[in-house]
Amino acid sequence: MNELHVDWIACDGRGLCAELLPELVSVDPWGYPLIADAAVPAHLEEHARRAARLCPRLAISLNAVSPPEPAARPHRTQWTPAGTPARRG
Numbered sequence: 001m002n003e004l005h006v007d008w009i010a011c012d013g014r015g016l017c018a019e020l021l022p023e024l025v026s027v028d029p030w031g032y033p034l035i036a037d038a039a040v041p042a043h044l045e046e047h048a049r050r051a052a053r054l055c056p057r058l059a060i061s062l063n064a065v066s067p068p069e070p071a072a073r074p075h076r077t078q079w080t081p082a083g084t085p086a087r088r089g
């Protein structure tokens with residue numbers, strides 16, 4: 001799984017990345033990219049790599065991220081009928 005990352009110091013805000021990858025990048029009123037806040041879908045990965053490769057300031061990159069961990073399951077507790085002391089051991 002990959003996500004797009006912008007180096008805001010390097011970016012000059014001309015918006016080429018939005019032209020190359022409009023499915024995931026739009027521009028703000030000043031021309032700086034607004035990146036979709038999600039993983040790059042597999043069918044757009046090659047387009048995302050191309051946008052990163054052609055950025056004139058090398059300000060956009062495609063970074064691998066690990067998928068989110070599944071939610072932890074609650075601990076199983078031993079059920080005891082009401083009024084019965086729990087067995088130990």
Ligand code: SF4
Nearest residue numbers: 011012014015017055
């Ligand atoms: S192409 Fe590169 S420099 Fe131009 S707006 Fe996109 S990230 Fe910034």
